[in-house]
Amino acid sequence: MEKSKKVTIQDVANYANVSVGTIDRVIHNRGKVSPEKKQKIEEAIKKLNFNPNLIARTLALGSRFIVCALIPSSPHSGHYWSIPKDGLEKAENMYRDFGMVVDIFPFHLFDENSFNSQAQKILEQNPDGVIIAPLFVQESLEFVKKLEEKNIPCVFIDSDIPGQKSLTYIGPDVKQSAYIAAKLLNSVVGKENELLILHMVKGYENAAALKRMEAGFIEFFNEKKGDPTRIHKLTINSTNKDVVFRELTKFYIKNQNIKGVFVTNSKAFLVSDFHLTHELDIRVAGYDLVQENINHLKKGGIDYLISQSPQKQGVKAVQSLFELFVYKKEPGKIQNVPLDIIIRENVDFYINFN
Template identity: 30%
Template sequence: MSLTINEIAQKAGVSIGTVDRVIHNRGRVSKQSIEKIQAIIDEYGYQPNPIARQLKTKKDFVIGVLLPELGTEQSYWKSVFEGMKRAAEEFKLFSIKLNLVEYKRHNSKAFVEKANELSREKIDALITAPIVAPEIFDILPLYEKVPYVFVDSPLEHDRQITTVAQDPYQGGYCAGRIMELLVPDAKKIFSVQMYDKAPNLHERSRGFAEYFNNAKVVKNITYTAKEFGTQKKFIEAILKQKPDGIFVTNEGSSEIADYCRTKNVKKNFALIGYDLMKKNVKALKEGNIDCLISQSPQDQGYLAVKKIYQKCLINEKIEREIFIPINIYFKENI
């Protein structure tokens, strides 16, 4: 186990200043003291005091944050960033600063441009959500010398510090189990994706379908502006097929609930969605959504910053993957 300067000084019977001079090779120290201190370091190792080092340098530790526009998707990304700010405040002794760059979620070109923009700034670490595929693989080489953490969506890549996300496959599989409980004799169920490029949404759909053993009862349908024109027409196309159940893989379940409410469409199907955002919670309480799965966006943001702090500032070993619990809500326990 490595020792701090104070512990080395105690073992060697010398002052902390003497140990510091030996470690940094400055100032006059007797040969006997040098040999004694070096022998202790060789045996136990030396662990720098990160707090003292950070305070001494008075240097900000800047974390670049590359996320979709915070106000989009019912402010889901704002919740992620709020968690990051909470962690930065908790570890303010280390002068952690967040440099936020936002991009338009459905504009791959904008994502690449913003990633390039952030890479030209001086940052010490990066947090991003690997949801723009395959462009995410194009921008990662820009951060070859910068440690980074993924949030929201796991991605198989050999260089990230860690991933903080819910297991999307297991989330979808869990939704399948709930759907079977809500509609045990279903003949037609839809797994609905609002975004066609997000790998985590594909994994949720896959998990959902595989719960039913890929039976023909489950149909995956994805919204694309080119095919449906508007989200309203997309919802109309789904409802025309008279489903027994709908699983929405992102925060958009309230869009279907609101359509039924405003159009006076009788909701005779089970509706399961994702994320405890304001509109979703309202629809859940009113009974227009039957169940919501939460992936705790604030906790994801908090843990992403905390793991960078642990790895980069106090040299702790951290987990390769951190999976957020699959929290399930009905109107009775919201």
């Protein structure tokens, strides 16, 4: 006989289309809830056969769950890493009444020592769970091993390290996302084209996802019949505009037939800026709806953006740990987020809807 699936408070919230906090107010008869919402929630509880006793027991015991998140720092609100951070904070607010606390430990995106220093601080706190953006492979592996020794569950977001004993990975299928980028660029460049895969990262060999992204991008053209495509690769160890412009200048002097660029992070706007400054007709595909990318998408310097739902990654990571702590419910090993393709014509609709 198939084991019945554990129903969580989030399942009830999704079914009734209300927040977790609203469910809590109805269960414990506190605060104001409209009669319509109360009826929806009561119907959802009955329909899903939800047992609120676990929540009541958690509150009665005064349980407190400490989650530490090790993610890159975000220097300003429009930076990519400010978006998953918003998701983590949103989820903390959702589950705050149930004892969830999320402490964020930011590390510098180009500094492995910063990652190690923050990881050590987390180990000293001995939290109940950890959320990691494992951008530095070797350092992440060492950290995960220490967490495993302490029996602390960890969740990977943004990029995965296959084969590791994380509780779950929440993020894009990076290989498939790169395959999609190749297909998109192929649709807008001419025949017998030359394309560039551009990484802006410190330490290509130690970056978690880049090799899989390259494999996905190249796989599309290996499968494609017809005109051959030459693919170049360039790694720039900085996201500083002057450095990026200097390296692109040197590259384009030697490779003047590039027709499209696939940028493997959220900095496609830097490449677009370079192209527009030098009046180069080169198509660009990249990731994520940071404000600078949106601006360049509207200018026409970026053709495609692939959204990886970074805020949802943060929310889902906290939710997965909450359901483990309270319901002993283990999530699936991989939780791939949907990949949305954004173009100039639909970007405003997409932003307004979300």
